Amino acid sequence: MPRHLVTIRDVAQRAGVSTSTVSHVLNGTRFVSPELTERVRQAMIELRYQPNAVARSLRRRETLTLGMVVPDNANPFFAMMARAVEDTCYRQGYSLILTNSEGDLTRELTNINVLVAKQVDGLILAAVGLGSRELQRVLRQVPTVVVDRELSGIAADTLLVDNLDGGYQATRHLIALGHRRIGCITGPSVTTPSAERVTGYRRALNEAGLPYDELLVVRGDFQFAGGYAGAQALLALPEPPTAIFACNDLMAVGAIAAAAALGRRVPDDLSVVGFDDTILAAYITPALTTVAQPIADIGRLATEMVLQRIQAPTDPPVRRVLPTRLVIRQSTHPLPAS
Ligand code: RIB
Secondary structure (H helix, E strand, O other): OOOOOHHHHHHHHHHHHHHHHHHHHOOOOOOOHHHHHHHHHHHHHOOOOOOOOOHHHHOOOOOOOOEEOOOOOOOOOHHHEEEEHHHHHHHHEEEEEEEEOOOOOOHHHHHHHHHHHHOOOOEEEOOOOOHHHHHHHHHHOOOOOOOOOOOOOOOOOEEEOHHHHHHHHHHHHHOOOOOEEEEEEOOOOOOHHHHHHHHHHHHHHHHHHOOOOOHHHOOOOOOHHHHHHHHHHHHHOOOOEEEEEEOOHHHHHHHHHHHHHHHOOOOOEEEEEEEEOOOOOOOOOOEEEEOOOOOOHHHHHHHHHHHHHHHHHOOOOEEEOOOOEEOOOOOOOOOOOO
């Protein structure tokens, strides 16, 4: 009768500790009390556990490693999210492999295939935003949580934020300050977050009885340069806006730089609102009014969700939407009395 292949979970159960404690004893990655260490070692002896990572991964596809694909980890939003993921992995005795898609579907698929080949136990995907049959096929091979962008036609756990309410709150704030011509710099059109934020922008205008003027909506790219160029275009209009809602913080910072280059003061001549509330927002001058995403919670929850998915692969997909919150700082100002 082939002997039951002993796993890290068997050792943890025998010792009465978590799998992360066994992993920390095995890898020396964290202090474990002498008493718990002894219990773990005793359990390994009794079970004749072979602490061989390669053997273990061959036996059980258990590498205690997660993979993550994001569009751009140079963007503080994704960097802060990845940090929260890695912190949670460490606490659970897992490692993380982080890759970038650069917003390119081919690179996204290549990275996912590489991570699957490396036998990651689970995947956290901040998707480019385009579902595809190839992506559907690949994602069936590995427990996955899709974060930030929604993928149509793909039955995977999904963790989002309320982008529509965020765009609505940002625009309603500017309207409450007296602004009537409010520009919007969007993100990449393929991403659901950008489209939902613009829907919130339009809802607030409509609610206030203000017309939607498509000349006031310009395409951006979630990068500094896209915000800079978008603000240049808006401020060059015959009737320029007195406020701009940028669909992420990087573009809001770019817009502020463009306004300065044109001799426009923020917020005296132009109010600017961003989206994300990354580490930049509170420290630039003027400090940025923005819509806060719970970035650390997104990273922690996404990791917990994928670890749960590994344990229960056949449970129905889970979809969670976290709230966003307007944070008012110095970059927005009442419209001067005309
Ligand atoms: O800043 C990067 C943007 O891309 C964020 O707003 C995030 O929601 C993602 O969609």
